[in-house]
Amino acid sequence: MKVYIDVTVLTLATFVTGIQRVTREVAVRLIQDVRFEIVLIHYNAKKNCYYQIDNKKFCEYYCKHLGIKEMMITRREVPLKEIGKGTCFFDLDASWMSRVKRSYLLPVLKNQGTRIIAHIYDIISINYPQFCLERGVYNFMDYIGAHIQYADAIIVNAQATKNDLKKLGERTNVVMPPCYVVPLGADFGTQRTISDAEVPDKLFKIASGFPYILMVGTIEPRKNHKLLLEAYDKGLREMGYNIIFAGYMGWKMEEFQNRLFHHRDYGKRIFHFSGLDDVSIIYLYQHARFLAFCSYMEGFGLPIIEAIAKGTPVIAADVEVLKEVAEGCCVWFEQDNVEMLCNLIRKYEDEELYCNLKAEMKKLRFVTWEESAEFYKNILSQFDNF
């Protein structure tokens, strides 16, 4: 089965987190399965053409950090007419950021008889646009509008997103294509314990100092980083906890940024790291007292299951999708309730209670990327021989 995947956004990105990580993990596993002929494509805006990516170099670069990214892109042009009947177009990446609008591309492919499978991570841009970058919302409106009309199947990662899509279909009078829920893998990066020598000195010193509460993910409004900062001022500081924010400084965060960088303890007990590699992130997970997840909403909440898989307890806001993904695995607090957040962390200062929590977590088992990829493969296989 021949499957085309547009990975333009991944290949242009300077980091591999969130959706880029999902794209990498799934694409690599599809390539390695002989049942599929995977054609990764990259759009060159100047030439207005897709170029094929060398699968071997792609895997080497994203799995073993070998080679140069630009060298993955071959000179073989992939004209749209090539993606025709009998093939499948799997829109896995964050393609609403691509120059090729899906409202242009998908009707062309559909007319050629291509099967279109969309991966919708969430529709936060539609339901909560106030948290998003306006330009991103604008692009996403086009993307989602095209996919709900032209996709033959949609893959989501949570039932909550499926429900949101159903509601969107009702409001836009679109008969939605079949929608499949596929859980994401929790086992990112290496499964071994990261030694102190493998991370930068600064990170080692911070991680081995006061116990710390960690937040991982792009710093953007919907992730509610300000709540943890508030919790620090209202109790965590006194309890002797540090705070570490690991993630890129995103959009609409000027106020938070100002507050963070001018905090009296910034650089002493409150830290921000951007652009950390997988090894450093895993190291931070392994040494954190808690991963805090204060989001107002999420598509899946990948860091939660990643942290638990690494043995780090998670304290999370009781958001529908997070409860769906990690019910029974987290300590939950009411959204935006800073007192409750502090009280729960205080409660788990009791070492016996904390050890019991960690022991409970060890019994949990999440889907691995291998297993997650099998779900993707099964769905794609259904569209073979159409």
Next chain:
Amino acid sequence: MEVYNSIYDIVAGNMEEKGEHFGYQKSTFLCDVGMHPQSIDITRFLELDNHHFYEAIYVVAYRRLPEKKEIAFWEGKEMLPKEQFQKEVLKNIAGSSVVAINQIKLINNPYFNQKIGLKYHFMGILYGLTDKSCLREFGKKLPQPIQKLIRKVFL
């Protein structure tokens, strides 16, 4: 188009509920839907009034809303007759580096034929520069004063 229309209303409504305003006009979004990445079909925009016209063209060509200075500039010209205003906006867009570098074509343009490459006279001889995209990219890397000088002489 109805689906996109509804999606726009949902987003704009959600923004309004939170006391915010969605910066993109509906007409811009609907004109942009289905647009080829390198071709802008001008006929889609001709019916728009001057205010909506320049915003829509900016978004489609530059992939961003006009900036404050640009808004002030075009608002100062909104009183012009529609055809004159549209021609000025399109001339401005057609001469921009973004359009040249990305090789964006303005198709079905009723006002003028888009120049591809540069032609200029120097000491009585006609010179032609065809690979405008490469030159523009190179030019963008030069220091600002040199860029200004080049613009003055060639563009």
